[in-house]
Amino acid sequence: MSRRPTVLAVLAASALTLAACGGGGGNSTATSEADGENCPGDVLDVVVSVNQWGDIVRQLAGDCADVTTVINSTALDPHDYEPTTGDIASFEDADLVVVNGADYDHWASDAVTNLDPAPAVVDAADVVGLEDEHAEEEDHSDEDGEHAEEKHGHGSVNPHLWYSPEYVTEVAAAVTDELSALSPDAADYFTEQADAFTADLKPYDDELTALQGMAAGSSYAATETVFDYTAQAVGLTDATPEGYRDAASNESDPSPSDVAAFEAALADGSIDVLVYNTQTEGSVPEQLRAAAEAAGVPVVDVTESVPDGDDSFVTWQLTQLQQLADALGGGQ
Ligand SMILES: [Zn+2]
Incomplete structure (x- = not known):
């Protein structure tokens, strides 16, 4: 519960994102930096599409990854989000990309599709067996300006996976597995982080x-x-x-x-x-x-x-x- 430095890092990261968005283009990545001294293996670059998963991934990765979260603010709507060139660039260096999937953050999945070499990907919807096969057919009409108040559909699958306690546990386990595969010398460390995360979930x-x-x-x-x-x-x-x-x-x-x-x-x-x-x-x-x-x-x-x-x-x-x-x- 009391992880001051981590909390501050997240707050700083949020501020960076907002500033970058207001500044119009350029580097909009918001990264919480690992302390590599504490990592027994390779420090990884991890990019997460939205902060619902970003916070969880940051806890699981601890000091063994720099975690960049693309959408950190409730002021941005993940459904209608258009990534900046800086956002796209942040994906390019990733060892691991974590997306929600189920057409929730298709902009992130699209950014990954075009990468060569491709990073490892954890797609939460895939992990829990809910990927929406008809996602491509969805029409993303942009109604200028206004908050599209009821245009909040998500295809045939409810994509708000982080609201399922079961899915959170399954996705966290998949992230830990992928981190361990990418930085095997830190596998024990990632297991400890996973245990700490489970303990944090207790309340x-x-x-x-x-x-x-x-x-x-x-x-x-x-x-x-x-x-x-x-x-x-x-x-x-x-x-x-x-x-x-x-x-x-x-x-x-x-x-x-x-x-x-x-x-x-x-x-x-x-x-x-x-x-x-x-x-x-x-x-x-x-x-x-x-x-x-x-x-x-x-x-x-x-x-x-x-x-x-x-x-x-x-x-x-x-x-x-x-x-x-x-x-x-x-x-x-
Ligand atoms: Zn929604």
Whole structure:
């Protein structure tokens, strides 16, 4: 829990990214540097597409990798992200690239495809057996300027894999395996880092277990699918009206009747908790939030990415899980 230097390194890395983006082009990489003195093997260059995985990879790699995370800010939408030339350049030197996959960060997968020699790749969706075969067909229309409020679909697979406790464990193990293969003299070190990561996850696992006791018989509805894997893991029933859920996960706007059905469900008490993604706001989600508040349905705020300035994956997740516990009445 108390890893000050690491935390500062991440904060510094975030600041670098923001500065680089504002500066328009050039070098936009944000790297947390390894202390090679502490690494018993080769120090690796690792590039991670998004900070949801970046924080985890950084912990697993410790002092045996410089870890560059391309998207470090909740101000950037990973779905619509256009990499800069600097981002592309950071991939070129990578020994290992970690992407989410499932068409979530296809810009990163595309950047890797063109590299020669190709780096090792951990694709989280592949690791957990969820790669979306039809991802290529998705249409990425760019609506200028506006936050495309409901254009948040992701093909046929829910790509928010870091919200699944099981997937986090599986992907972390795959990253450790790949790191060990690339820097074999550090294999024992990577095993120790993996054990430390597992220990760090304990409060998160404990909170999930506590929630499993509280969630039985309770339902949630969500403005987006972002939190669904966690909701499933704790045993909440998804009461999101079907028409709305289909629209939200298929890049289309919910119809007025979908929204009306959602509001009615919030009003009639069939939804116990509203899960609200604060990172992609829009008029419809705001309207649903207002309906929840009017009906006395508690709202749990979640984000797509690790919030700017948050300590770590675990801290971020715990904050959200505790909100959920409060919403379910476990705070009493
Ligand atoms: Zn999303």
